[in-house]
Amino acid sequence: MELGDIDLNLLLLFHRLMRERRVASVAEQMNMSQPGVSNALAKLRRLLGDPLFVRGPGGVVPTPFALRLADPVAQALATLHGALNPVTGFDPLRATRTITIGMTDIGEVVFLPDLLERLSRVAPGVALNTVRNTGVNLSDEMADGRVDLAIGLLPQLKGGFYQRRLFDQRYVCLFRRGHPLESAPLTLAAWREAEHLVVVSAGTGHGQVDEWLKRRGVKRQVRLTVPHFMSVGYILERTDLIATVPERLALQLAKPFSLSLSALPMKLPAAPIHLLWHARVQHDEGNRWLRELVIELFADGGGRTARSSPLPTRAR
Template sequence: MNLSRVDLNLFVVFEAIYTLGSITAAGRKLNLSQPAVSHALARLRTLFDDPLFERSSRGMEPTPLARALILDVRNALERMEGTLHRTVHFDPSTTRRRFTVAMGDPFDSLLLPLLMERIGPVAPGIEVATLYSDRRRVEPALLEGSLDLAVDLLLPMPPAINLKPILSEPMIVMARRGHPDVRGKIDLDTYLGQEHIQVSSRRRGLSAEDMALRRCGLTRHVRLRCEHYGAACRIVSRTNMLMTMPFSFASMANESVQNQLLPVPFPVPHLELFLYWNISSDSDAACRWLREQILLTMAEVQGHSAQSTESTESAETTSS
């Protein structure tokens, strides 16, 4: 059976007859004439090769096949009605909705506290569930609807997935307070002479700073590769190893350890983050609203980052 050739309104008629037990009552509920309902029932009988309903003293009695169909039909109609309601009638103060968003460390630590602070008071029924998703799974998950949104680096995506830049973040060098070779400033020779921590979810491969060094014909000694910035910041505070990371992530993770944050002594590109979503959700008012809240939140992060970066660079200039 080809679904594109089936009039889905027939199932609305089916559900009304099943619920009310009467063709006449179903017509009144649906604002249809009795002949129109009878014609729809005739088409359903042809479609399923079954009478579906039989007349009795109690009205139109469903056949065993109709009883087997009704739960799936009602579920499908309820989901469609819910989708239409969310699309046309979205009120954040009353809507109950759960969104699934893919993002990894430390994006969730950077975004979620400010996002939930923003939406909590105005949207008490909105729930957000975050998860780490392998980058190879982001595209199919967005297309199939198991993910509503994703936050990640620039990824190749098909036309069915939209993306928008949400953060452009400068990189900094982190060193412990009291580091014998790094005291308020760092030059390239000192940087290259130290051992480094590289944070990555991948097992191997170059980071942005390593690729920037390669372009200059230089390399550094990566002593430790780990997955989490929080752990790396604590390691920096207990060793003489350095770490190069995005400024906002460093500021957030550094609150408890108070390491030095210094400008990178060579040209390295900013970290660029993007928000991804299925283009079909552009008609979903609730999804549009959540995307707007994320964009506003990241704009706030970007503003704080710009101010703090200026202060760091000013301190570096003064100490020089």
């Protein structure tokens, strides 16, 4: 099929149906009648030789072919939108905007203090908003422009996104100062015999570390399990529990909570932490400025050799 054989509006309709999954919602967004949307979809079906969507509970469900087509179409539309709506002359000192970044609770502890301190000096009119990487459909939120950047280990973001590796997240053992384990190098036997605080964080790099320990039969005495990292410092400060946590988080918690950290007695896989953004903002000057600031502050090497790469397209 040649590009001249297809109407751009049909691809826009397809993209919105992929996002909304309801004909009525798409009809309202595109100022069309529902029969008009159905007729346009029928034309697209004939052109592509596939049903694309079938009826499902509460709306329509995409076919496997539609799922394979979704990311390339979204990326192409985002690129075209960016080319037709260029933003020029971004001045951080005069900018007044709110930037939304997807990150975990660890990310808020590790990144926000330095980032806010720098923004207060170089971009005083820029406000920040954060959302949990696991709390929203990050791919759709970024494709629609509601989330500007994301930081973390995010394998769900593939086609239509760019990435820049910031650093590899290593893990350490964290416990209170004066803990019996503080006086000697930590052995595997001592680590296993200690009582552990474990954070269950599925879908994050830390969750993958827990799976790695389970697959290799590395057992520990779990005394307490919590769903986030926000309480870790408070609990370790007042108990003899120990926790295996990301090194950069441990360094942030050590001083305010009087904690010590030690190298682990086994080598855990490091989690690659990336900065990610959608193709629709690849050429947005404000977004580019913020990306460069994040790279300068947090990337190993300070970003001097930064190289951003588009992620491969995949079927959802």
